[in-house]
Every structure is written in C-alpha cells, then in structure tokens.
Amino acid sequence: MSESAKEQPLPFAFQFTAGAIAGVSEILCMYPLDVIKTRLMLQVGTGGDQYKSIFDAFRRIVKEEGPRTLYRGIIPPILVEAPKRAIKFAANSEYGNMYLKMFNLEKMNQLVSVLTGVSAGITEAVIVSTPELLKIRLQAKENAGRYNGMTDVIKKVYATEGLRAFFNGLESTIWRHALWNGGYFGSIFMIRDVLPKPESKQGNLAVNFVAGAIGGTIGTTLNTPTDVVKTRIQAHLPSHGPKIYSSCIPGVIHIYKTEGFMALYKGYVPKVLRLGPGGGILLVVFDQVTTFMRNHFM
Numbered sequence: 001m002s003e004s005a006k007e008q009p010l011p012f013a014f015q016f017t018a019g020a021i022a023g024v025s026e027i028l029c030m031y032p033l034d035v036i037k038t039r040l041m042l043q044v045g046t047g048g049d050q051y052k053s054i055f056d057a058f059r060r061i062v063k064e065e066g067p068r069t070l071y072r073g074i075i076p077p078i079l080v081e082a083p084k085r086a087i088k089f090a091a092n093s094e095y096g097n098m099y100l101k102m103f104n105l106e107k108m109n110q111l112v113s114v115l116t117g118v119s120a121g122i123t124e125a126v127i128v129s130t131p132e133l134l135k136i137r138l139q140a141k142e143n144a145g146r147y148n149g150m151t152d153v154i155k156k157v158y159a160t161e162g163l164r165a166f167f168n169g170l171e172s173t174i175w176r177h178a179l180w181n182g183g184y185f186g187s188i189f190m191i192r193d194v195l196p197k198p199e200s201k202q203g204n205l206a207v208n209f210v211a212g213a214i215g216g217t218i219g220t221t222l223n224t225p226t227d228v229v230k231t232r233i234q235a236h237l238p239s240h241g242p243k244i245y246s247s248c249i250p251g252v253i254h255i256y257k258t259e260g261f262m263a264l265y266k267g268y269v270p271k272v273l274r275l276g277p278g279g280g281i282l283l284v285v286f287d288q289v290t291t292f293m294r295n296h297f298m
Contacts, residue, residue, distance in 0.1 A: 010290055010293065010298075012086075012090055014293045016090065017289070017293070018285075018290045019086035019087075019088060020085055021286075021289050022089075022281070022286040023084060023088075023282070026281045026282050027074070029281060030275075030277070031077075032070035033270040033271070033273055034077075034139075034271075034274055035071070035073070036054055036058060036061070036070075036267075037270040037274070038136060038139040038267065039061070039139070039140075039141055039267075040057060040266050041228050042140055042142075042232065042235055058070075072138050073134070079131065084124055087123055087124045088181065091119070091123045091124065092119075092181070092185055095115075095120055096108060096112065096113075096116040099115055108189060110186065110190060113186050113189035114186035115182075117183070117184060117186055120181050120185070121177035121178040121179070121181030122178050124181065125173040125177035126170070126174075129167065129169060129170045129173040129174075130166045132230070133166060134153050134157075136231055137153050138150070138153060161237075168236070169230045169233040169234040171248055172227075172230035172247070172251070176223045176230050179219065179222040180275075182222070183221070183222045183223070184215040184216060184218070184219040185215065186218075187214055187215035187219070188212065191214055204287075208280070208287050209283070210280070212280035212281070212284065214276075214279075216277070216279020216280065217272055217275070219275065220268070220271055220276065224265050224267070224268050224271060226248050226252065228252075228255065229252055230248070232251070233245050
C-alpha cells in the first residue's frame with residue numbers, strides 16, 4: 001500500500017495472496033497475546049482465581065496448562081486469515097474506488113478513508129464471525145478439556161445449541177471490525193499525509209510500520225468495548241443459564257453499569273500489544289508482497 005503500489009491496481013488474486021501472507025505472518029507472531037486477551041475479557045468481577053495482569057496470565061497459563069495452550073484455538077483464525085485479510089485490504093481498495101466515484105473525488109481524503117475502512121470492516125466481520133466463535137470456545141479457560149480441537153467444537157456446538165449458535169455475536173463482530181478498520185485505515189491515511197515522504201526502501205518500511213502500528217493502536221482503543229461484549233456472547237454456553245448479553249450496545253451499557261467503565265477495557269493491554277505492532281506487521285508485509293508481485297508479475 002505504498003504510493004507506488006497505488007499507481008496501478010493489482011488483480012484480486014494478487015491482493016488475496018498478499019493479504020493472506022500478511023495475515024498469517026501477523027497471527028503466528030502475535031497469537032499468544034490473543035489467548036491472554038480472551039482469558040482477561042471473560043473474567044467477571046475481581047479476586048478469586050483471576051489473573052492479576054498480562055504477565056500473571058502468561059506465567060500461570062504456561063505453568064498450569066503448558067506452553068501449547070498459548071496457541072490453543074489458532075487453527076480457526078489461520079484458516080480464515082486468507083479470505084479475512086484479503087477482504088480487509090482488497091475490499092478497502094474497492095470501497096475506496098466506489099466512494100471516490102460516488103462523491104466525485106479525484107483522490108482519497110480523511111473522511112473517505114474512514115468510510116472505506118468501516119465498510120471493509122463490515123464485510124470482513126461476516127466472514128470471520130463463526131471462526132471467531134470457534135476460537136473463543138477453544139480459548140476459554142473453563143473449556144479446557146471440553147473440546148478436542150476445532151472439529152469437536154463444531155460437532156458439539158451444533159449438537160447442543162443448533163445451527164443458529166454459529167452466528168452468535170455476529171452483530172457485535174460487525175461493530176468490532178467496523179470500528180477497528182475505520183480507525184486503522186483512517187489513521188494510516190492521516191499519518192502518511194503528515195510524515196515526510198520516504199526517500200528509501202528502509203524509510204518506506206519505517207513509515208509503513210509506524211503508520212500501521214499507530215493505526216492498530218487507535219483501532220484497538222475504539223473497538224475494545226465491543227470486543228469484550230462479543231467475546232462474552234460467543235463464550236456463553238446453555239449450561240451458563242439465560243443469556244445476559246443480547247446485542248452489542250445494550251451489552252456495553254450493562255457492563256458499564258454492573259462492572260464499571262474499566263471492565264469495558266478488560267484485555268486491552270495484551271490486545272493493543274498484539275494489534276499495535278500487529279497492525280504494523282500487516283501493513284509492512286502486505287506492502288512488501290504487493291511490491292514484489294508488481295515488480296515480478298506485472
């Protein structure tokens with residue numbers, strides 16, 4: 001997504017491949033923080049056997065459950081990373097072209113960059129909602145020993161909760177991805193516009209990483225409350241009793257009233273530590289792969 005990469009649109013297949021490589025690279029590097037984030041988000045109240053911090057969670061997970069637990073539930077997100085990241089970047093480009101024509105603009109501006117990000121996020125959410133549910137079920141501490149991998153989760157969810165259960169949390173997932181992508185791509189546009197144009201390959205890498213990392217941090221700050229609600233909705237089992245959260249905004253209000261504002265940011269530290277640098281990794285890898293493809297295949 002460098003300036004040179006915008007001169008000639010890449011075919012969808014190239015966008016798909018670059019997005020897949022960027023997504024899988026990011027998740028392999030940063031996934032353990034996602035497991036810790038989920039554990040912290042599912043904690044209600046204080047005291048007891050709860051994790052005291054990100055470091056306490058990491059230490060106890062490794063000690064009590066083994067280091068492999070830090071990669072529990074990674075298969076669903078890896079399987080969905082190719083279409084997910086392809087849609088994140090390719091849909092952002094397509095929506096950008098659509099809005100430029102709709103508003104009769106010659107180039108992107110701040111408002112359009114946010115709007116394209118939100119639109120791409122909504123599209124992305126529809127793809128990732130069900131794999132997210134499977135991942136959450138595998139990551140939840142109380143489910144240790146309940147499931148024997150992704151296939152077993154699918155079988156048991158269908159048998160005990162029905163087909164509709166696979167779409168639990170879809171609305172909250174849409175909120176989560178719309179806010180993150182809007183913040184991410186909107187920030188990237190703003191930061192690239194403010195920073196001096198790089199004059200070297202190393203400078204371009206640095207600008208991309210900084211822009212992506214700041215964008216990832218802003219997106220994470222915007223969407224964490226909706227992510228907390230989404231995680232709790234998708235972790236809910238019939239054995240837990242009646243559902244507490246019916247949808248995203250009422251869920252945010254309920255958590256605020258019953259647990260306080262800070263509860264809406266449970267898991268924020270591991271999440272931002274993942275998606276801040278992770279946003280930089282995504283942008284750098286995507287830009288490098290698309291540049292390679294442009295130089296060698298076009």
